[in-house]
Amino acid sequence: MMYDYFSSIVTGITAKLEQDPQGIHARKRYALAVATLGRRLYSGDARIAWCGVTAPFDLLNSMGVTSCFVEFVGAMLASTETAELFMQGAEDAGYAADSCAYHRAVTGAMLKSAMPVPDFIIGTSSPCTAGLAVMENMAKQYNRDLFVVNVPQSESPDAVRFLARQIEEMAGFVGDHTGQALSRNRLGEALELTNEATVLIKEIYGLAKQKPSPVDSRFLNNFGVVITLFMGTREGVDICRGFRDELRHRVATNAMDASQERIRLMWVQNRIQFPFPLESMLAEYGAKIVVDELNDVTWEPMDPDNPFESIARRILSIPFSRNADARVTHLQTLAREYQIDGAINPCHWGCRQGTGLRGIISNGLKEIGVPVLNLEIDCVDSRNLAEGQIHTRFEAFTEMIQG
């Protein structure tokens, strides 16, 4: 079923792109790459690893493993409005209905045999331990080996060494399961591609910072977290170049509509994944999202001669891997760089990162004069979201900002 679904998306987007082969169509090409990845995951032909969000996908790509974080499946099921069936399945099996719906959907999909069976599993303790629990369940369910990467909440030299050693061990674990040892040459090439893509990503974010911003609320939706899946590949570089080119084109043609940007917003953590008129709702009030918390580059270029330490430093630099202060400082930096007027924190139900730091994030942003709209919504389970209530809160928030 899922293979057919992804295949139909691939066919549909390809046909549309063929109508205008010279066009940039960054978002369509990105959607095509994501659908192609989905198709590969469900093809039965690929060597698959289910992973935690902060797993080193460039390393895994260099070893010929089709790898993906499990939350991708939760988001994908939500976006296709099929998550409810699987979440219900998980709840029927005893999983709490107020636990994270990304993981509930994945668990339900696993229980209903709607997940591709992995060759092995790589869990990460960052950004959340709920995801790790899903990995443990998955390892039991599929009787597959699980390698857990423990990410310390520190960037100290000891922490870097500790994590670098685990990444190296992880590469050995992958090699044991694929029968192909890590090639340092291939890894080096992959990290060079990561660096090439990262330069483009930095340019994308630099362009998005302009006032008025050439991005609309949807343009970079989910970009920062999903693009990691394509790191270390030529495809990843091409996707990033497409986004960069489209923004350059928008700037060059003065395509930004300043009247649509009376209020510049930052979205904290994940977006709402199921069909929801977020962008049009905000546009009604002249507001748009110019930056997402997850869209940033917080690491230095990868060093192909020192790959494991480089990867470790990258993982440790991600604010979600660190403590509350680091996350607040990062949000404050984004708020200043993007000159935002307000921030929206969805406080995703059942999420430690989403709800646990709500007060600290609010206070941190208020300290620098940025008002925060705290919602209590479920970004995956549409059953837990009342559109009218959200509408009122957005409207009141924009009224408040405009005084």
Added chain:
Amino acid sequence: MYFLGIDIGSLSCDAVLIDEAKNVVSSSVVPTGVRNLEAIARVTKDVLEQSGISEGDIAAIISTGYGRTRVENRDGAVTEITCHAKGIQEVIPGTRVLIDIGGQDSKAIHIGENGNVLDFAMNDKCAAGTGRFLEAMARALEVDILDLGDLDRGAESDLVLSSMCTVFAESEVVSLIANGTEQREIARGMNRAIASRTFSLVKRVAREIDGLTISMSGGVALNSGVVRALRESLKTDTIHIPEKPDTIGALGAALIARERKA
């Protein structure tokens, strides 16, 4: 020239008509019911009949409340957060924290010195602690909702309803009655539960409330038991209640209509 504000809430539909000098000329509150267009027509008719003016004399109409987009001849729609903040400043100037508990939502609004909304927080996941909750509790206690406010007089226990889910709380009340708990103690427990929940909303928008003028609007402000429990919870001697707390949103809407026409 006159200005009309209409607040279409889940339980009641309110209208306030003001003149150019911001005097309230007439007002009306009716149950919203299941056909809110009829309620809107009725409050409009009421305020016109009371004031003796014709519809043509109304220079602008602003609607608010969850049904704000249902007012067809409106000049604009503004959220209840902004309208309540505007309305309370008119009747209780200097209000810095406004608690508004309506039919299906409760909110705390932090208001700046210039009357602008600085922050707000609303109940998100359920209608516990709102007018709907009180309706259910009145039903469980077999009293008229208008008598609920004085029901806790003389109660002294530390009972707090443990569940704030409206349905579970109703079951809990039934159990307490079955166990012989006095009605007044149950009422106090219910009021304290609402106060506790509201306290959290207030603290979310204003960490320090000492010295701030706190007011309350919305129909639940007419319930003296809830107000008493809130005073205890917020450790304040005074929570200012306007004369007609249930029409503050409509008043704010009328004031905004006047400003926009100026």
